Amino acid sequence: MSGALLSILKRDLGLLLLGGRRGGATLPLLFFLAVAMLFPFAVGPDAPLLARTGGGVIWVAALLAAILPLDRLIEPDLEQGMFDQWALRGIGEEAVIALRVLAHWLSFGPPLMLAALPAAALLGLDAAHLRTVELGLLAGTPGLAAIGVMVAALTAGLRGGAALAGMLVIPLAVPLLIFGAGSLASGGSSGIALTGAVSLVLLAITPFAAGAAVRAARG
């Protein structure tokens, strides 16, 4: 059983991180950097303003970048009957979903944290702000991954599911954004701790919520 789960995780990572023809982790990363690059062009070269708003921009860019891979998280496997085959082998949807959250996080969380370094340079963030942003992303991206997988499971198989998924992620991600980006203004660790708490709640409920959604979609 654990061997089977390991194979599934390896397959998920292959599809999401490396991605082959489907783009893998590079597309959200480039999107994230593009937003960080466009923002100074749009608001002008006002260094204090950029430094004050830059952390928030990184957070919004991270949230939007997390939406990009949603349509290939659950839908292809549901369509190809993979979930049926796993169910027949006694591998529960909850276990598959938990692995999918892990693979999805690995494919965008750590890369985004790396990309936040050049983004911080582009926006003129100082070292203390950058540290808060990085810690906030570490605490918040697992929650974003969980929301992404949950919403992808809920909208799999629906017409226009990808667009709907994007619309559904945004309100659900608001608590993460408030606490994560809020930790920049207060400068304290309490915002990061609350971001981590929201992430933990989301990680705990996602396997069950998304598993139920997959079972319902299978019908």
Added chain:
Amino acid sequence: MQACRLVATDLACRRGDRVLFAGLSLDLGPGAACQVTAANGIGKSSLIRILAGLAPAWAGSVTREGMAGLLDERPALDPHQPLGKALAFWHAVDDGHDPVMLARLGLDDLLDVPVRYLSTGQKKRAALARLIGQQAQIWLLDEPLNGLDTAAVALVETLVADHCASGGLCVIASHQPFALPGLQRLDLMALAL
């Protein structure tokens, strides 16, 4: 092979607000095979999914002893991967690799070809390789002969016969004739509402 059994009692299936069939009972033991026939839209595929436990029955109950394997129109192989890698994933999950069977199914030359470039019949044979690797006792085949040429049809019939001879059981939902000694037949049309 472990003893296996598939018992369905008084099954009924509903799609939307239509009851497709009702009062279906079935009792298959080791070595038994049953072909379900019906016109399109009567619920052959729904019956297979209910027997597999993937869809709820509207009424009645299903008892399975032994693992069920499903073969339907979706091969459950990653379309972008070469066939060899896509099958290797299931081999790793099922812990069963049989190169002789790949050659027998005529797949050994196709292992480098991405699954999406395979023809309907080739995909069907690839799905059969996945099913055989699962080593399930209960085979649930939904239209297993679709898209297969004459030689492959004969091969599927032989594979099912081998499976039943080794103590497995098999339910085949197909509108095409299926040649198998001792094959039971169940006409779903008689139970349709």
